[in-house]
Amino acid sequence: MKNMIYDIDGVSKDFLSWCKEFNQRPEIVQSRMSLGLALDEALRVATSNKELLFNINGEIRPLQHWSRIYCINYGTILSRIQHGYSYEDAITQPLQKNVTTNKRYLVNGKNYTLPELGTVFKINQSTIKNRLRVGETLYEALDTVSSNRRRVREKDNPLSQYALYTYDGRTMTLIEWCREKKIAMTTMKKRLQNGYSFEDAISSGGYIGANKYDVDGKQMTLIEIEKEYGISARLLYKRIHELGYSVHDAIHTVNDPTYHLFDGEYLTVPQISKKTGINKITLYARLKKGMPIEAATSIPVIKRGTLYDIGGEQMTLVQISEKYGISYSRLHHKVVMENIPIEEAINTKRARTFCINGETRTIAQLSEKYGVKAQTIRQRLRNGNNIEEALQLTTK
Numbered sequence: 001m002k003n004m005i006y007d008i009d010g011v012s013k014d015f016l017s018w019c020k021e022f023n024q025r026p027e028i029v030q031s032r033m034s035l036g037l038a039l040d041e042a043l044r045v046a047t048s049n050k051e052l053l054f055n056i057n058g059e060i061r062p063l064q065h066w067s068r069i070y071c072i073n074y075g076t077i078l079s080r081i082q083h084g085y086s087y088e089d090a091i092t093q094p095l096q097k098n099v100t101t102n103k104r105y106l107v108n109g110k111n112y113t114l115p116e117l118g119t120v121f122k123i124n125q126s127t128i129k130n131r132l133r134v135g136e137t138l139y140e141a142l143d144t145v146s147s148n149r150r151r152v153r154e155k156d157n158p159l160s161q162y163a164l165y166t167y168d169g170r171t172m173t174l175i176e177w178c179r180e181k182k183i184a185m186t187t188m189k190k191r192l193q194n195g196y197s198f199e200d201a202i203s204s205g206g207y208i209g210a211n212k213y214d215v216d217g218k219q220m221t222l223i224e225i226e227k228e229y230g231i232s233a234r235l236l237y238k239r240i241h242e243l244g245y246s247v248h249d250a251i252h253t254v255n256d257p258t259y260h261l262f263d264g265e266y267l268t269v270p271q272i273s274k275k276t277g278i279n280k281i282t283l284y285a286r287l288k289k290g291m292p293i294e295a296a297t298s299i300p301v302i303k304r305g306t307l308y309d310i311g312g313e314q315m316t317l318v319q320i321s322e323k324y325g326i327s328y329s330r331l332h333h334k335v336v337m338e339n340i341p342i343e344e345a346i347n348t349k350r351a352r353t354f355c356i357n358g359e360t361r362t363i364a365q366l367s368e369k370y371g372v373k374a375q376t377i378r379q380r381l382r383n384g385n386n387i388e389e390a391l392q393l394t395t396k
Helices: 015-021 026-034 039-043 063-069 074-082 087-092 114-121 125-133 146-154 174-181 185-193 198-203 222-229 233-242 247-252 269-276 280-288 293-298 317-324 328-337 342-347 363-370 374-382
Strands: 005-008 011-014 053-056 059-062 105-107 110-112 164-167 170-173 212-215 218-221 260-262 265-267 308-310 313-315 353-356 359-362
Touching: 005 015, 005 039, 011 015, 015 026, 015 039, 026 039, 053 063, 053 087, 059 063, 063 074, 063 087, 074 087, 105 114, 110 114, 114 125, 164 174, 164 198, 170 174, 174 185, 185 198, 212 222, 212 247, 218 222, 222 233, 233 247, 260 269, 260 293, 265 269, 269 280, 269 293, 280 293, 308 317, 308 342, 313 317, 317 328, 317 342, 328 342, 353 363, 359 363, 363 374
Parallel strands: none
Antiparallel strands: 005 011, 053 059, 105 110, 164 170, 212 218, 260 265, 308 313, 353 359
């Protein structure tokens, strides 16, 4: 069609030329011609999309006119055509009523539509619709108390606080049993998750102070044992229920990693830290290395800013290690751990020596002579260079 020649008013031109002259889009003109219009008629129709012509029952009118005749929104007709409706069905098919909105619900002897229910019960109608869609009854959907709705929703979950359990001929929710037996809800859930039957879970006791233990013929709770014997109730609970101690051993065992004998009394590491002024992290680190508590507390804490007198010059361990080419950790170990005087710690170092031009020197001495940092020399040696290459005396 685009290459065909058409004659209008005695003038012959191809199809695209006529469309260009009348300022019309070719696809629009083709659509009009498919409805039975001649080319000159199709070219002279208004260019607005709302003026597209449709043939309904042999009558040709613009889409906007058909929209007014059938009282259907212009956008609705276009949407129907996009969804596969024929032109005639898109224009003539009447609008469907909103079945959900007009449906009546019987509540307390009265019939309500969904919007009316939302207004009366002060709940968004979309919320009611969603609740009904997920299977709630009408009365559950209209219940505005969240705890009541949650109770209904979770009653079938065995780990829910609203789950019903029967014990000793009585039926109550899980949370009510926990309150009566003084058992934490989280404890009950954990027991049930670990495979306990409800009878075993409810009869196993609860809070630390609830169970009683036989102590030399007396029935005592852990709190009472703590007051009488001076040992933490939580430590007792851990020993008995987690470490498997007998009640007697749990009370009288003092050789426990939690407590340490210090100055004639058993103290925890934080208590020892407060008493000695040594950071508890430092104490934990020393104990982890296998030090007894006496050695861990007898070593003074040397801060990096502590100054030492070397030949009349005040320097820190870091400055001394850099100047004399000694590892800081090694120097710290000698001065702090072995309690060696600083001069002796410097002079007893096992320095690595190298022979250059018949002279044997340490890295620190080579650094001073050739103007290369000692750290740079060591790094180059670790990278596989020989001493001449490390000092850049030769070129690779």
